[in-house]
Every structure is written in C-alpha cells, then in structure tokens.
Amino acid sequence: MAGEPVNVNEFEELARKVLPKIYYDFFSGGAEDQYTLKENIEAFRRITIRPRILVDVSKIDMSTIILGHRTSAPIIVAPTSSHQLAHPEGEVATARGAAACNVIMGVAFTSTCTMEEVASSCKAVRFIQTFAFKREITANMVQRAERNGFRAIILTADTPRLGRKEADIKNKMIAPPFKNFEGLISTEAVSDKGSNVEAYAAETLDPSFCWKDIAWLKSITKLPILIKGVLTGEDATKAIEAGVAGIIVSNHGARQLDYTPATISVLEEVVHAVQGKVPVLFDGGIRRGTDIFKALALGAKAVLIGRPVIYGLAAKGETGVKQVIDMLKNELEQTMALAGCCTVDDITRSHVNTETERFLCRM
Ligand SMILES: Cc1cc2nc3c(=O)[nH]c(=O)nc-3n(C[C@H](O)[C@H](O)[C@H](O)COP(=O)(O)O)c2cc1C
Numbered sequence: 001m002a003g004e005p006v007n008v009n010e011f012e013e014l015a016r017k018v019l020p021k022i023y024y025d026f027f028s029g030g031a032e033d034q035y036t037l038k039e040n041i042e043a044f045r046r047i048t049i050r051p052r053i054l055v056d057v058s059k060i061d062m063s064t065i066i067l068g069h070r071t072s073a074p075i076i077v078a079p080t081s082s083h084q085l086a087h088p089e090g091e092v093a094t095a096r097g098a099a100a101c102n103v104i105m106g107v108a109f110t111s112t113c114t115m116e117e118v119a120s121s122c123k124a125v126r127f128i129q130t131f132a133f134k135r136e137i138t139a140n141m142v143q144r145a146e147r148n149g150f151r152a153i154i155l156t157a158d159t160p161r162l163g164r165k166e167a168d169i170k171n172k173m174i175a176p177p178f179k180n181f182e183g184l185i186s187t188e189a190v191s192d193k194g195s196n197v198e199a200y201a202a203e204t205l206d207p208s209f210c211w212k213d214i215a216w217l218k219s220i221t222k223l224p225i226l227i228k229g230v231l232t233g234e235d236a237t238k239a240i241e242a243g244v245a246g247i248i249v250s251n252h253g254a255r256q257l258d259y260t261p262a263t264i265s266v267l268e269e270v271v272h273a274v275q276g277k278v279p280v281l282f283d284g285g286i287r288r289g290t291d292i293f294k295a296l297a298l299g300a301k302a303v304l305i306g307r308p309v310i311y312g313l314a315a316k317g318e319t320g321v322k323q324v325i326d327m328l329k330n331e332l333e334q335t336m337a338l339a340g341c342c343t344v345d346d347i348t349r350s351h352v353n354t355e356t357e358r359f360l361c362r363m
C-alpha cells in the first residue's frame with residue numbers, strides 16, 4: 001500500500017506491518033476455525049442498500065443520544081483489552097482519540113492502563129466493561145467506576161471462560177500486566193502450556209454467575225448496566241426481565257464461541273424481542289460506514305468498533321484512533337447523503353435488503 005491509508009482495511013495493513021506477529025495475531029484472531037470471524041464481515045456484504053433519490057441532503061446530522069449522552073455519531077469504541085501491546089500509550093491514547101471525535105469510549109477492565117489513568121486523561125464519556133468476575137473483583141470495579149466518572153457498566157456475559165484462540169496458544173501469547181487487578185489477585189497468572197491469557201481468565205472469572213446475579217450487580221451500583229453478548233431473542237427477553245438498561249448484540253468479535261452466527265444476521269431477531277424497551281447496540285465486523293448504516297437500518301441505536309480502533313492505535317497512536325473513527329464517520333455521512341437520509345432517525349428498515357428478501361424477490 002502506497003501513501004496514507006484511505007480506509008479501515010488499509011489501517012489493518014499498516015498495523016500488521018508495525019506489530020510483532022504475536023500481537024497482530026492476538027488482536028486480529030478469532031476462536032478455533034474462525035468461521036464466525038469471517039462471517040461477521042461476509043454477512044455485511046450480503047446486505048444491500050435501498051437508497052432514495054431527490055431528497056434534500058444538503059445538511060446531514062449523524063448525532064445521536066445514547067443512555068442520555070449526546071455523541072457526534074452512533075459510534076462507540078468497543079472495550080478491548082491490552083492496548084499497550086499496540087502502542088506504549090495504550091488506552092489513554094485510545095480514549096483521547098475517542099474524545100477528539102466526541103464518541104463514547106468503552107474501557108475494558110482488562111486494560112493495560114488503569115481505569116484511573118484513563119479517567120484523568122480525557123473528557124470522553126466513558127463506559128467500563130467487566131466480565132462476570134468473582135464478586136470481590138466486581139465490587140472493586142464498581143466502586144472505582146463510580147468514583148472516576150464512568151457513566152455505565154458493560155457486563156460482558158459471553159465469557160464464563162475464555163474462547164480458544166489457537167494462534168495465541170501456538171504463539172504462547174503472554175498477557176501484559178492488567179493493572180486494574182493489582183491487589184485483587186494474588187499472582188500474575190502464569191502458565192507453562194500455551195497462552196497465559198487463559199490462566200488469567202481462570203483466576204478471575206466466576207463461571208457460576210447467571211441471570212439472577214444481575215440483581216446483585218444492580219444492588220451494588222447506581223450505574224446503568226448494558227449486557228454484552230446477546231445473540232438470541234430468548235436472551236434479549238431475559239435481559240429485559242433482569243432490568244438492564246441496554247443490550248449489545250455481540251459475539252465478542254468471534255473470539256468466544258465459534259459457529260455462532262454473524263452478529264448482523266441476528267440483530268433483527270433481538271430488536272424484535274426487545275420491542276423498543278431498551279436501546280439495542282451492535283458490534284462485530286464493522287469496517288465501513290455502509291456497515292454502520294446497515295446495522296442502524298436493522299434496528300441498532302449505535303455500533304461498537306473493536307479491531308479497527310486497535311489498528312489505528314497500533315499504526316499511529318492517538319492520531320490513528322482519531323483517523324479511524326473520522327474515516328468511519330465520513331463514510332457514514334457519505335452513505336446517508338447518497339441514500340437520502342439526513343438524520344440517523346431517517347434510516348429505516350426499508351433502506352436495506354437482506355439476503356432473505358432478495359431471495360423472496362426472485363420467487
Ligand atoms: C483484541 C481484542 C480484545 C478484546 N477484549 C475484550 C474485552 O476485554 N472485553 C470485551 O467485552 N470484549 C472484548 N473484545 C470484543 C470487543 O469488545 C468487540 O465485541 C469486538 O471486537 C467487535 O468486533 P470487531 O473487532 O469486528 O469490531 C475484544 C476484541 C478484540 C479484538
């Protein structure tokens with residue numbers, strides 16, 4: 001690739017060049033056969049856009065409100081771990097990039113900078129992401145999140161144990177120090193076989209955590225709880241019964257259970273089950289503004305972006321994060337203009353055709 005990257009995929013190429021192979025594999029990889037990893041991207045290609053012409057698109061407004069926070073676009077930085085493996089400034093640089101674009105920053109508890117460092121370094125609206133950790137870890141996270149001005153808790157519920165990423169096992173991937181755990185777990189997880197990321201997970205996660213335990217989480221915090229990892233209408237209904245403030249349709253970027261469907265193919269099922277009771281957010285495979293448009297048309301309030309942000313960070317630090325988010329914003333704006341939508345609310349179900357509909361049209 002010659003010159004500056006012009007799209008997110010070119011940022012991935014830059015990141016591949018600058019990162020040691022072991023870290024590129026860690027960031028880019030998925031579980032086992034990586035069927036879902038491919039599908040998350042491919043399924044977007046099977047959805048087409050139904051544009052409307054001769055609409056006055058002289059002004060496009062991409063802004064939206066997410067849990068009461070106005071943001072410049074329906075884009076959130078997905079919580080992803082280990083940013084210092086991509087760039088020495090880690091999550092601090094990522095959060096500053098998000099702040100510069102006026103989008104919400106998801107911070108993983110398994111970050112390499114502490115929650116406090118991220119909080120004091122930028123003005124971005126921040127959501128903290130947690131797993132179903134052992135209770136003393138969760139309680140510590142909640143106190144610190146509230147004290148440091150985080151605005152919501154993202155409970156990632158698809159990880160009772162860690163998915164098997166075979167590249168990490170082969171590469172003997174060593175997790176960086178996850179500084180938020182200091183004083184909470186006795187040792188730095190070590191493992192003599194394969195990746196030690198799994199050993200970390202085994203020491204911190206509580207695989208017995210289930211739906212009823214959300215009541216406990218709600219009892220120890222005033223922050224709204226978003227549940228991440230919902231892939232079925234059944235679980236969406238349970239999540240609403242449990243009283244969550246929002247749902248994130250996600251398969252963890254295809255890093256947990258392989259052969260789950262592409263997230264974009266189950267978004268509508270979840271949206272139907274939710275019946276507008278809480279916002280439905282979406283992640284997995286967003287690489288273009290057209291992908292964001294498609295997710296919004298199928299009922300998402302906003303999308304989370306995982307790997308593209310990490311690739312921007314790896315390639316150019318905070319500037320790269322900003323460039324990646326700006327690229328996606330510019331592409332969304334272009335898509336909205338060419339499809340005849342001036343605001344995000346103008347994007348409706350009738351602006352896309354899924355594979356099923358195209359098949360029915362031919363009958
Ligand atoms: C390197 C990496 C680390 C991740 N770490 C976490 C994490 O700590 N917690 C979490 O809930 N999701 C994590 N995720 C999943 C993301 O939040 C998000 O669901 C996923 O990356 C979206 O797919 P995309 O990368 O195609 O945008 C991680 C994803 C990647 C690629």
Ligand SMILES: CCCCC(=O)C(=O)O
Pocket residue numbers: 081110197200201252255
């Ligand atoms: C213990 C670290 C978990 C990170 C994670 O969720 C991922 O790599 O997908």
